[in-house]
Amino acid sequence: MTKDTPYVLVRQTDVADRQAVLDVLTEAFTDDPVACWLFPASDERGRLQSYFYGQLLDQGAAEAYLIARGEGASVWRALPAGQAPDEEHPNAPDMDQSSIFGANGVRLRTLGRALAERHPRREPHLYLSCMGVVGGRQGAGLGSAMLRHRLERADADGLAAYLEASSPRSRALYLRHGFADLGEPVHVADSPPLWPMWRQPSR
Numbered sequence: 001m002t003k004d005t006p007y008v009l010v011r012q013t014d015v016a017d018r019q020a021v022l023d024v025l026t027e028a029f030t031d032d033p034v035a036c037w038l039f040p041a042s043d044e045r046g047r048l049q050s051y052f053y054g055q056l057l058d059q060g061a062a063e064a065y066l067i068a069r070g071e072g073a074s075v076w077r078a079l080p081a082g083q084a085p086d087e088e089h090p091n092a093p094d095m096d097q098s099s100i101f102g103a104n105g106v107r108l109r110t111l112g113r114a115l116a117e118r119h120p121r122r123e124p125h126l127y128l129s130c131m132g133v134v135g136g137r138q139g140a141g142l143g144s145a146m147l148r149h150r151l152e153r154a155d156a157d158g159l160a161a162y163l164e165a166s167s168p169r170s171r172a173l174y175l176r177h178g179f180a181d182l183g184e185p186v187h188v189a190d191s192p193p194l195w196p197m198w199r200q201p202s203r
Contacts, residue, residue, distance in 0.1 A: 010149040013064040013073075018057060021064045024073040025053045028132025033192035034166040038107050051100055052108075056129045065146060067133075072142040074131035076150055078159070081124050110188045118186055118196050120162060126154045128163035143170075147177045155202045165195040178202065 013021055026049045029035040038052075039045040056075050057064055063076045101108055119127075128150075133142045154161055163179065164186070165171035171181075178199045185193035 010065050010067045010146055013066055017064070017066060018054075020066060020070050021057065021073045021075070022050045022053050024066070024070060024134055025075075025130055025132045026050045027134050028072070028138075029130075029166075030135075032166055034111075034194060037191050038111070039101075039104055048101060048104060053130060059129075062129070063150075065150065067142050067146050068137075071137040072131070072133040072146055074146045074150070075129045077127045077129060079125055079127050082121050107191070111186075111191060111194075114186050114188050115164060115194065115196075118183065120182070120198065123160060125160040125162050126150070128161060143173055144177065147173075151177065151199070151202075158201050160201055161199040163197050165197055166192070171195045171197070174199075 026046050029049060030045065035045065035049060039048045053075070056062060059077060061077050063078075065074045065076075066072070131143060131146060133140075151161060161179070162182070163174060165174055174197050179197040180199070182196040182198040185195050187193045
């Protein structure tokens, strides 16, 4: 796939696509360092991941996209100035996740608190909550196509974008698409690092 791949490969989802989005993200992040730290029991990870991504989809103003034949998915939110996802985010420190996530809820709350402290609030921006591609299609340009599809509209609207990269590989992808590190990586206790990243709109 080249940089000239048509954007028609990417489509915004509706309620009927919910399970497809959850399945893609769960598969894409099965071996992700942060997902493995949050949900260390491999026999429970898929179920807990799916629930976690479902909470992302349920947030206000969430936009989900699928690409190609359901081989990649992304979840975005447009946030106004002064608001960060800690107000509704499944990682919010004041939310009790123990009934669903058990002992994993402590890690979720701790990491969520650290990420919320770093999330910028100074201006409206587009937040990429999550983006993943299924294992057999990683490296084929699907992530780049999804990024270009949504960032082109953000540029037209003059809207900055923010995300947290969960691996060196994803960070490298985002750097290629105009994102830059926003301070030092975030990590808590023995967690892997996450890289807060910010992108100014292209004029």
